[in-house]
Amino acid sequence: MKKQVLASLIAVSLSPAVFAQDDEVKPFTMEGELGFISTSGNTETTSISAGIQAHQELESWSNDYILKGLYKQETVEGDDGEDIEFTSAQKFFGSAQGNYKLENPDNRLFGFASYEDDRFSNFNYQSTIAAGWNQKVLENKRHTLEYSIGPGYSFIETQDGENLDSVIVRASSAYSWKISDTAKFTQTVSTEVGSDNTKSRAESALTATISGNLSMRLSFKLDHNTNVEDDVEKLDTETAVSLVYNFF
Numbered sequence: 001m002k003k004q005v006l007a008s009l010i011a012v013s014l015s016p017a018v019f020a021q022d023d024e025v026k027p028f029t030m031e032g033e034l035g036f037i038s039t040s041g042n043t044e045t046t047s048i049s050a051g052i053q054a055h056q057e058l059e060s061w062s063n064d065y066i067l068k069g070l071y072k073q074e075t076v077e078g079d080d081g082e083d084i085e086f087t088s089a090q091k092f093f094g095s096a097q098g099n100y101k102l103e104n105p106d107n108r109l110f111g112f113a114s115y116e117d118d119r120f121s122n123f124n125y126q127s128t129i130a131a132g133w134n135q136k137v138l139e140n141k142r143h144t145l146e147y148s149i150g151p152g153y154s155f156i157e158t159q160d161g162e163n164l165d166s167v168i169v170r171a172s173s174a175y176s177w178k179i180s181d182t183a184k185f186t187q188t189v190s191t192e193v194g195s196d197n198t199k200s201r202a203e204s205a206l207t208a209t210i211s212g213n214l215s216m217r218l219s220f221k222l223d224h225n226t227n228v229e230d231d232v233e234k235l236d237t238e239t240a241v242s243l244v245y246n247f248f
Contacts, residue, residue: 028248030054033217035242044075047089049240054248062099062108068092070238090119097148099134110134110148112170121236122228126199127155128192130170147173154194164227166194182209197227213246 035049051068072089095114102108112130116123132150139145149171156164172190179185184207191200205219223236 025057026248027058028054028056030247031244032247033242033244035240045072045088046074047072049238049242060101062101063097064099065096067094088120091121092117099148106136106139108134108136110150112148112152122158122225122232124157124159124161125155128168128170128199129153130168130192132170142178144176145173147171152192154192154197154199156197164194164196166196168192168194183207197225199226200224207244210243215244215246217242217244 031053033049033051033053035047037045037047039045047070049068049070051066053066054064056063056065068091070089070091072087073085074088075083075085078084093114093116095112097110097112099108099110110130110132112128114126114128116126118126130150130152132148132152134146134148136144136146149169152168152170154164154166154168156166158164170190170192172188175187177185186205186207187203189200189202191198200222201224202222203219205217207215207217209215217240219238219240219242221238221240223238224234226234228234
């Protein structure tokens with residue numbers, strides 16, 4: 001009981017969904033993820049990605065939280081033969097969603113907030129708040145599926161200092177397939193439709209247990225914005241292999 005109380009207290013400050021290795025619903029789960037890539041030769045690169053995900057399951061609330069970061073540095077040889085170092089990627093993203101359970105616990109009311117700072121995107125920052133309806137439409141030993149939809153507001157500032165704040169409609173879904181006791185597949189999709197910009201995000205991930213609480217994850221991410229400058233790509237993709245440790 002003391003461990004459960006301690007886990008619940010820690011969960012208030014942390015937690016996307018993490019699925020347990022057994023059928024028991026845990027009050028709190030948390031995992032940390034770390035990926036590192038280093039290359040050498042004509043171009044030297046160092047890429048680091050890190051994140052924390054957690055899920056909190058209480059009697060009246062089901063809460064999800066996420067923190068993620070990406071940093072990439074490159075070294076190339078200039079025309080004068082000297083090495084030139086520069087940062088080519090620097091991104092931070094955080095989000096939290098609280099789902100309040102109604103009489104039928106599969107039907108919930110949600111509140112959502114997120115913040116993204118991507119130094120090399122078209123935007124100085126993007127932040128969102130939203131609220132509405134959340135429903136868990138599938139849950140068994142192998143599969144879970146839920147969706148959320150509701151109105152919100154986005155706060156956006158471009159790299160030129162232009163504000164693109166607007167009312168939005170946010171929709172998202174999260175699916176998990178427990179392939180075996182040691183492997184799972186997850187898919188998350190979200191879109192925020194506004195008058196000035198539509199922001200969409202998707203992530204597919206396959207996670208396999210290596211030993212104990214340590215796993216390896218292969219993930220593919222898509223980030224898309226409709227309103228960007230002519231010299232900026234609308235679609236960003238990221239493929240990563242990382243180690244994952246389940247703390248709880």
